[in-house]
Structure formats: C-alpha cells, structure tokens
Amino acid sequence: MEVLKLEKKFKEVYGCDSEYVFHSPGRINLIGEHIDYNGGFVFPCALDFGTYAMVKIRDDNKVNFASTNFELKVNCDLNDLHYEKKDDWANYPKGVIKMMQDKGYGVKGMDILISGNIPNGAGLSSSASLEVLVGVIVNNLFNDGKIDRVEIVKLSQKAENEFIGVNCGIMDQFAVGMGKKDKAILLNCETCEYDYADVKLLDYSIVIMNTNKRRALNESKYNERRAECEKALEIIRKVKPVKNLCEIKPEEFDELEKLFTDENVKNRAKHSVYENARVLKAFECLNNGDLTEFGRLLIESHNSLKNLYEVTGKELDTIVEEALLADGCDGARMTGAGFGGCAIALVKKDKIDSFIDKVKPNYTKRIGYEPSFYLSGIGEGTHQVKR
Ligand code: GLA
DSSP: OHHHHHHHHHHHHHSSOOOEEEEEEEEEESSOTTOGGGTOEEOEEEEEEEEEEEEEEOSSSEEEEEESSOSOOEEEETTOOOOOGGGGGGHHHHHHHHHHHHTTOOOOOEEEEEEEOSOTTSSSOHHHHHHHHHHHHHHHHHSTTOSOHHHHHHHHHHIIIIIIOOOOOSHHHHHHHHOOTTEEEEEETTTOOEEEEEOOOTTEEEEEEEOOOOOOSHHHHHHHHHHHHHHHHHHHHTTSOOSSGGGSOHHHHHHHGGGOOOHHHHHHHHHHHHHHHHHHHHHHHHHHTOHHHHHHHHHHHHHHHHHTSOOOOHHHHHHHHHHHHSTTEEEEEEOSSOSSSEEEEEEEGGGHHHHHHHHHHHHHHHHSSOOEEEEOOBOOOSEEEEO
C-alpha cells in the first residue's frame, strides 16, 4: 500500500510515473557501542522499517531530489556535486553519488522521491539508510549491480566522513547495507570480516525505546571521544605495539591502566576494551540461548557507556532505569551514538504491554515529555523492491 501511495506522490511531484522502487532499513546495535572506530566487534541488525526511494532515470545530467518528509526539493547537476548547507538532507545522497563518481562508477540523471519511516535524530541511522539506498540505486541502475556491497557500504561511510563531515565508523552503513532478515551481524570493524547470527530471542522481544530527546551537539562530542581514544592508543603504544584499542584483552588492560594520568582518557580506553569482550560473549549467549546472561551484558554495556564513556545523558539513563524496574525486562541499554536517541530493552513477549504501560508514564513524569516505543522485526538490508 505504501508503495502505491508513493507512486502516486511521485507522479504529483514529477508529472510522470516512477520506474523503480528501492528500500533501505534503519538499524539497531545489540551491543558493541563506540568501538567500531577502535577496531572492535559490533553486533547490529537491520530493522524492518526504513527509507523508500522511487526513481526514474532521466536522459540528461540532472538529479532531482524530493521527499515526503521534508518540504525542501533539491535539483543538482552531476557535473557539479558539492556540499551546500541549504541542501540539508539532500547532501547525503549527493555525497554518495559524488563518491561513486570519483571512484569511476557510472551515474546518470534521475528523478528521486525519498520517503522515510525512521525518526530523524533518534539514533536509528536514518542517514546511513539514505546513503546506502542511493549507493544501491546507482549500482543497480547504472553499473549492472556489479559493485561489491561492502564497497558501497565503504563509499557511503566515506560520503558521511568527507562530504558531510561526520567522522563516523563503519557500523551503521554496514548494518544497513549487509543486514539479513532475522539475523544480527557480528562485524569485525578492523578487517570487515563478518558472520551472521540467528537472533533467537525465545520468549523475549527487543523493544526500541525512543527518549524523544534529539541528539544535539553529538557531532562535536562524538569527535571528542574519538580523539580521546586516539590519545589512549598513543599512550599504550609506548609500551605495546597495537594497531587499535580493541586488540587489547581485559586482562592486559588491568596492567596498562597505570600508564594513564588523565582519568577520562583511561576510562574511554577501558570502555573500549571491555565492551569489545562483551560483544563476543553476547554473541555466544545468543547462540546458546542464554538470554539472561545476554540481558546482563546489555546492562553492563549501558553502565560502561554511562560511567566510563559518558555518552548517555539524563534521558537515556532514565529510560533504561525505568525499563529495568519493569516486570519482564531482563536487560536494556542505549543504542547508537548516544546523547539522546534510542535505547533497547529485552522484554518477555507476554509482558510487552504492561512494560510500556509502566515505563511510559514513569519516564514522562521524570523527564517532562513522552517517550515512544517501536517493535520491529529484523529486516533485509538495502534492496530493489520493484523493476
Ligand atoms: C554512530 C556512528 C557509528 C558508531 C556508533 C556508536 O552511530 O555512526 O559509526 O560509532 O555511533 O557505536
């Protein structure tokens, strides 16, 4: 139904029928936060909601972008793609097209209508969803689908780093582009080797809890954390030749701890080392059906992001606290960059309604506005839906 409506909308905007339909998911990360840029393991999965694109190929060099989410329409020329603040959301697709052009891949003119169901600024990767979406469009329509998917993922990350100027790691674009139905991805961010894991939650579900606190100022804090990790790495390298922080085992870190004079830098490194170990344990737990231990690891991860990495904030801490107080919830943690946005909770299936009924008013009482809750299946990575 949604697609039919969008086809109608496309005709309204561009005065002709669309030819192709693509879909790209949002993502959550089960565990492994703020370690993709430290060469660690992450464990994300794609959601079953995301971003649609309706496309028609043009016979000139123009690319036109419209969206059902924003008023702003942007028209640009393939020979002159550059960042413009006023182009707002359209800078993401422009950036990906530019990266693909620069790499020598074919691109032609298009009319594109974008429509997203991922709340913006909620930490569910609406921007990565849009980036990989456009990468897959360019691949399928102009490059016979021959570009390797991981290459599209890397070019999308490059667009975010170099065109948009956000120094993110590879997790979001990878989860969006490589997601598989009902599977989580255990990704080694240093080598890009990956493994799919069945997400057997038995009598549990993952509830996504949106604090509805938009992530503000997160880019500067994000870059600050990255810089602190680089400092930590420099200090450790004086005594131990390592490529990245996540190469260090927790037992080894206890020895290295005394090298640090700056408490913050030490804490950032400690989070990275221990969080990485937690990911591998969590992967095992899901494989063995040990959901209780899996939940405990989620809680440990949140506490580390709160106390050592300091990227949670009042809203995320409150929603996680309230979730853990509710009957049937055996684990909860923030997901994504933090500083607002979403958390996830591991909740017994038959307790979901009472869980929401309890967490919602309690959070609202303490924070002053309501949170939102989403139940999502694990969806497919970016793909062509039609023609
Ligand atoms: C954001 C970034 C990712 C990752 C997470 C934190 O989502 O885009 O690369 O660093 O934060 O785990």
